[in-house]
Every structure is written in structure tokens, then in C-alpha cells.
Amino acid sequence: MQSLADILGEVFRAMMANKLRTFLTMFGIAWGVGSLLVLVGLGEGFRSGQRRNLASVGNDVVMAFDSTIPALPFQHTAMRPYKLTLKDEADMRALPELRAVTATLNRSDLYEVSAWSNTSMLVFGVEPNFSQVRFVPVEQGRFLDNDDLTNRRRVAVLGSKAARMLYPGHPFLGESITINGTSFTVVGSVATIARGGQDFDDQKVYIPLSTMMELFAMKGENIPRDSLTTIQYQPTIKGDSTAAVAAVHRVLGRNHSFDPLLKEAFDEWDTIHTSKLVDKIFDAMDLFLGGVGVVTLGLGAVGIINIMLVSVTERTREIGLRKALGATSRSILVQFFLEGLILTTVSGIIGIGISAGFMAILQSLLTGKMPGFDPPQLVWWSAALAMGSLAVCGIVAGVYPASQAAALEPVEALRRE
Structure with missing residues (x-):
């Protein structure tokens, strides 16, 4: 064998x-x-x-934006606009379906000047917890804190590109910039968070939301004084935004007098759904x-x-x-x-x-x-x-x-x- x-x-x-x-x-x-x-x-x-x-945007983030309300479902004429407000944010903070809520007020028509350069970057009025909800890696100095918000301090944190544009090759911590003529002290900077060729986030200048609303609030006909650009939140249940989004829709529908089941009345980006x-x-x-x-x-x-x-x-x-x-x-x-x-x-x-x-x-x-x-x-x-x-x-x-x-x-x- x-x-x-x-x-x-x-x-x-x-x-x-x-x-x-x-x-x-x-x-x-x-x-x-x-x-x-x-x-x-x-x-x-x-x-x-x-x-x-x-x-690089953030984990479990849902962003709500200003939108318009149709008179009837699926209708795209006779739309009534509405603005997000601080009341909306306060009501959303009380929801048990949400673990974190933060608001922003953004403007791109403001002018920033330093001792070395000048530019027109996107000025972001934010709250201290913005850096926990969103991905904001501090590179130098610090981010905004509760005292900055409460006392309406005139301090700023620069995005990486904003820092390079305003202080090319120069130190900037503790230095001053002016935003539309108002002086702000630079207290920190954010590392680059650009995604490919999209460097939008690197061009931001962050200041306290309370200061932003005091100095640079949105103006216009039928625009509330406490108008916001976005309200961003994270659901209590990680990886599942279903209950959180429904609860937010109910709050916005109640505060702005429309049926929360009107899907056309909401402009939002759900990163959980996208993922x-x-x-x-x-x-x-x-x-x-x-x-x-x-x-x-x-x-x-x-x-x-x-x-x-x-x-x-x-x-x-x-x-x-x-x-x-x-x-x-x-x-x-x-x-x-x-x-x-x-x-x-x-x-x-x-x-x-x-x-x-x-x-x-x-x-x-x-x-x-x-x-x-x-x-x-x-x-x-x-x-x-x-x-x-x-x-x-x-x-x-x-x-x-x-x-x-x-x-x-x-x-x-x-x-x-």
C-alpha cells in the first residue's frame, strides 16, 4: 500500500x-x-x-436649518418661511430624546482685519458645547467657554485657514483682530478639518453666540431678533435618530404653527441616516x-x-x-x-x-x-x-x-x- x-x-x-x-x-x-x-x-x-x-463633521449629528412651510402637502408655491430661534433651541434642550443641542448664527458678509492682513471669512457664533457636538480639534490655545458666552466676551477662535490668512507666518494667540470694526482677542485656533478640496470649515472664525447676536444679529423684515442659522443636536439613542427627529419636528411645528407631519416644512441633514x-x-x-x-x-x-x-x-x-x-x-x-x-x-x-x-x-x-x-x-x-x-x-x-x-x-x- x-x-x-x-x-x-x-x-x-x-x-x-x-x-x-x-x-x-x-x-x-x-x-x-x-x-x-x-x-x-x-x-x-x-x-x-x-x-x-x-x-469629520461629528458623530450622530442632525442639523436643522431655516425652512418654509407649504400650505398643503407636496405644494411648492405660497410657501411661508420661518426662522429658527433661541426658543426653539431651549425647547429642544428639554426633550428627553436629545442628549445634546447646540445653536449657531453664521454670517459671511463680515470683514476681518489683523495687523498683518484682512479677509472676509465665515464668522460663526457658537456655544461652548459646539466643540463636543461637532468635530472641532483645538490646535492652539482653547475653545470658547461658558464665561465667554455668559459675559458676551469679545474673543475669537480661528480656523486653520483663517489663521494663515490673518496671521501669515506670525503668532496670533493673544493678538487682536477686528470684525466689522469691533476688536476681538484671539484665544485659540482649530486644526485643519478640511475634507479634500472643501476647506469651508477651515475658513471659520468662531465667536460666542451671545456676542454674535448682540453685535451681528440677522436683520430684515419679519426676522426675529434671536434668529439662528442652525440648531444641531444628537439623539439620546446613539446611532438612531428616529425618535429624536420626530420630537424636534413636533417642537418646530408647535412653535411655528404648522403640522409637524409636513415633511416639506423641514430642511435638515441627518448624518446618521446618511451613514x-x-x-x-x-x-x-x-x-x-x-x-x-x-x-x-x-x-x-x-x-x-x-x-x-x-x-x-x-x-x-x-x-x-x-x-x-x-x-x-x-x-x-x-x-x-x-x-x-x-x-x-x-x-x-x-x-x-x-x-x-x-x-x-x-x-x-x-x-x-x-x-x-x-x-x-x-x-x-x-x-x-x-x-x-x-x-x-x-x-x-x-x-x-x-x-x-x-x-x-x-x-x-x-x-x-
Whole structure:
């Protein structure tokens, strides 16, 4: 009876006797596995990049803006505008469905002057908790605090681009700038939070909301004195804004006299909903690409079965001679089974290794250089799926031809030309 080492020796001698056929078969499987991993990795790169962009806005943030109220559902004429106010914010703070609420008043028509330069950046009147609700990484100095808000202090925190524009190459902490002629002391700066080429957030100048409303409140016909630009909040239940959004709609509907079920009356951005939508899109993409990959590997298995059947046909006389000399059907079965399994397994490992190396090179070359997109990364579930599929393919590709070879009768096999 042949030992396993003898059978493996026969397997490798058979493979080496047909080097080109073995190489092409293995190349096809490795290419299919590598393509599957790279395609799934590209999808995960897009997913990761979009998540990073959303994280740079803030976690679990919903933003409510001024909007208009239609007279009837789905109507887009005779719309009545309304402005968000401090009363809206106060009522929203009392909601148990919300864990954090912050308000902003923004203006882009104000003029900032320093000792070195002048510009017209976006002035943001904010509350101290803005830096907890939104992603605002302080780089130098400090952010605004409760005393600044309560005492209506004239202090400012500069976005990274605003700091470069107003103080090019010069220190700015403790220095003064004027905003429309009113002096403010710079107490801090924010690190860059630009997303790709969108440096809107880096151009901001942050001042206390109370100071903003005192000096630069919005003016115009039918605009309340305490008007705001946005109210931004986080739901009590992390990752689920359903109850929070419904509660906010009820508050705004009551305060501004309209039916909170009128969806057209709200202008808002729910980053939680956006994140879930992005995940669903990429889950569907991964499912599609994974299905394509499995089908591709299945076709590869069919190719290996065909090659193995051809091998059985070519080696019929050899099989007959070996069986006549005492080789058992089991040893013949094991030999052809191992040959099919080795072809698929080794090809899969090579495909995984090459694709992992390729994606590692892309990671080192492209990380941080493609806005909204991270380089492809090896996804372990896709590698596990590939290896599992290859194991199944290898078994199928080995068992059927092996059973055909083992079933040959020695006399009949020896008669064949």
C-alpha cells in the first residue's frame, strides 16, 4: 500500500510533467481570487473614506436649518418661511430624546482685519458645547467657554485657514483682530478639518453666540431678533435618530404653527441616516462583488474538473498498469483528489498573497492623497470567503475525476490507446 508521501510524489511528478497546463490553471484561479479581493477592497476603501468624511463633521449629528412651510402637502408655491430661534433651541434642550443641542448664527458678509492682513471669512457664533457636538480639534490655545458666552466676551477662535490668512507666518494667540470694526482677542485656533478640496470649515472664525447676536444679529423684515442659522443636536439613542427627529419636528411645528407631519416644512441633514445609507450601498456592492467572485471561482473549479478529466483520460493506461501491479482504488482516488485540491489551494494562497501585497503598496502610496476615498484594503471576510470557496471547489474538482480514475478496471484501462 502506498504511503501518503509516495502519493504526494506522484501528484507533483504529474503536475511537473504538464508544467504549462498546471501554470495556466493555477494562474486562472489566482487571478480570480486576487480580482475578488481587490474589488471588495476598493469598495471598502470607498466606505472607509465616506465614514471618515462623516466623522469629520461629528458623530450622530442632525442639523436643522431655516425652512418654509407649504400650505398643503407636496405644494411648492405660497410657501411661508420661518426662522429658527433661541426658543426653539431651549425647547429642544428639554426633550428627553436629545442628549445634546447646540445653536449657531453664521454670517459671511463680515470683514476681518489683523495687523498683518484682512479677509472676509465665515464668522460663526457658537456655544461652548459646539466643540463636543461637532468635530472641532483645538490646535492652539482653547475653545470658547461658558464665561465667554455668559459675559458676551469679545474673543475669537480661528480656523486653520483663517489663521494663515490673518496671521501669515506670525503668532496670533493673544493678538487682536477686528470684525466689522469691533476688536476681538484671539484665544485659540482649530486644526485643519478640511475634507479634500472643501476647506469651508477651515475658513471659520468662531465667536460666542451671545456676542454674535448682540453685535451681528440677522436683520430684515419679519426676522426675529434671536434668529439662528442652525440648531444641531444628537439623539439620546446613539446611532438612531428616529425618535429624536420626530420630537424636534413636533417642537418646530408647535412653535411655528404648522403640522409637524409636513415633511416639506423641514430642511435638515441627518448624518446618521446618511451613514446608514452609505453602509447599505456598500453592503450591496460587497454582496454583488462577493457573488461575482464566487461564480468566478466556480467557473475556475469547472476548468479544473475539465483539466483533471483530461488528465485521467491521458493516463488511463498508466492507471491500469498501476492497478495491475497492486495499486488500490483508494490510492488512485487519493492521488487525483489531492492533485485537484493542491491546484486550487496553492493558487488561492498565491492570489491572496499577491493581492494583499498590491493593496499594501497602494496603501503606502495613496493614503491621504485621494479626497473621500481610502486606498483598497484587504478585507479578511473576503479572503475567508475565497479560501472557503476554493476548498469547496478543490474538493469538487478532485473528487469527481478521482472517482472516475479509481473506477477504471485494470484490463479495460490497459486495452485503451
